[in-house]
Amino acid sequence: MKVVQNVPPRVAGACYISGSADGAVGRIYSVPNPRATHETSKTPLLLNPILAEQGAYPLLRLDERRQELQKKGTELFDFGTGDPREPTDGKIRHALIDGVPEVSRYPSTPGKQGLREAFCGWMERRHGVTLDPESEVLPATGSKEAIFHAPLAFLHHSHERRGVAYGTPGYPVYERGTLLSGGEALPVELKGENGFLLQPEAIDPERTRILWINYPHNPTGAAATYEYLESVVEFCHKHEILLFSDECYNDIYSGEPPPSILEITTQRTLAFCSLSKRSGMTGYRSAMMAGDEELIAALRKLRPSIGVATQSFVQDAASAAWGDEAHVEKRRCVFGEKRDLFTEFFEEAGLEYLPTDASFYLWVAIPDGDDEAYALRLMEEGIIVAPGRAFGAGGEGYIRIALVPGLEDCKLAIQRWAGLEAWT
Ligand SMILES: Cc1ncc(COP(=O)(O)O)c(C=O)c1O
The missing domain is CATH 3.90.1150.10 (Aspartate Aminotransferase, domain 1)
Structure with a gap:
């Protein structure tokens, strides 16, 4: 790089670096380019109507x-x-620091085998479910983006049946991911008299392609029994509905450990598991999708287009986290x-x-x-x-x-x- 020392800039639009030639550079400055005019009047910006309708806070x-x-x-x-x-636990923080590579490379969508194996080890210990780390799990950069993007792999505005059912009150991302992928949002009101458990009978099976459940639940804290999850699985299998279970809070409990949907089935079902709350890693952004091989294959096909592969050093921290219970x-x-x-x-x-x-x-x-x-x-x-x-x-x-x-x-x-x- 040519370093210009204390020379007033002359070429419009060019960038100059002040400082010495031995690399101790100082300020970067540029000359205004007269052709780059700043418009004062603008035509109204055309927004995606779904974004526009989201409205003010x-x-x-x-x-x-x-x-x-x-x-x-x-x-x-x-x-x-x-x-x-x-x-965040010291072992996790150190795994992240030790994982920072000297040479940076793009991370891959399926991530490191060690991470997928560490997650499968946790799933086996915690839920007694054996998963294939090659074909039944896929990492995500936090479960929020995974939840948001998942419908993109399965819905299209040309589909006749493109409804996505989810509980309300609830986490808002199920609705946003649905609408922005061309789906039809089908909120189902959760009621105190049912312990805020989403009642499958309240779902219209003719319109619904995907059902989201989330237990333990945000915002109510409601938890589901194994028997409840069985009834939801039965309904979804009968009506050929894809069942997505957001299990973000599954490891935060004081009494009986909450069950995973995967203890009942993996067929046409996915669990979304996050390290954010379990391991105090909200800022790391690490989660895992797990379940039906064909659904995972579809997400593996979709996700390289989005660019959400998790950083290698975060994957190392995540492996340490899934591997530890203390x-x-x-x-x-x-x-x-x-x-x-x-x-x-x-x-x-x-x-x-x-x-x-x-x-x-x-x-x-x-x-x-x-x-x-x-x-x-x-x-x-x-x-x-x-x-x-x-x-x-x-x-x-x-x-x-x-x-x-x-x-x-x-x-x-x-x-x-x-x-x-x-x-x-
Ligand atoms: C129900 C639920 N699902 C998913 C998430 C997203 O978690 P993360 O993206 O940190 O994994 C949250 C975050 O608050 C949540 O409450």
Whole structure:
């Protein structure tokens, strides 16, 4: 590279580097190019209508108030977002660091064999399910993108039956992935009287191609029994519906370990398993899709076009994580302690909540039913929670508490909440 020393730039559009010729370069600067004009009037940008219709953030009032409180320096306890603060285990962090290669290469869609084997080892130990690491599993860069992209492999706007059913309230990505892949969104309202379990009878089998379930459930924390999962499998097999089970919270529990859908079947079924919550790796972005060989083959064909292959060093960290249970056991204990603190408080305060020992969410019914007003009132005390309406229809009248701040912060927040007599 030619380094120009202290010479004023002359050629329009060219880039110059100031500094010395021995490589100790300084600022990069460029000469404005008179031909690159900056338009002042623009024609309206044509958006994908699905994106355009997504609309503005519905909880603007809460967001604005939070910013004001932050500016004022109010101490905030954030139970709003499901991103826990516990440190990632040292073995996982070191595996990542040791995995950074000297020469960087593109990662491949199927990823490293060692990662797929480590995941299959976990699946065998945890769920008693034997999978072929070559043909029945595929890594993803977090389960969010996997969930979003999966319908692209199976749906097309020309298909007559292209409905995707999913529970509401729920994780919003099932709907977005459906619509942006040309599918028809078929939300199914989850009801308290059914323990927030999606009832297969509420699904129209004539229209449905794919069914998403998610237990332990975000946002309610509801967990499914083996028998419930069997009934869903039976329905899907009978009506030739692809069954996708989002098992993001399967390893966060205090009582009986939640079952995987793969314990019942792999036929026309996929489980989406994530390291984010299990191993405190939200920022690493690592998950695994597992199940039916043909479905995995279709995703393997699709995914190189998207460019979501996981970085090799993240794969090394993920192998360490799937191979270890000790760090997960510690996390389970921490979430269990926080869950107990809050449920004890709810009992004393007479607040109605969904009893659960899985996931790190608590779903609380609001005394007068206005979840947004309640969330705003708690925010004045520095307690941030998510109003149920943020998770779609059926969420109104509840708030979700994500047990993510540390134990001491949970205690402080409860003290403040308990002081709000009129609000319990
Ligand atoms: C139900 C559910 N599924 C999937 C995800 C995505 O997890 P990740 O992309 O971190 O694996 C989340 C994240 O909060 C979730 O709540």
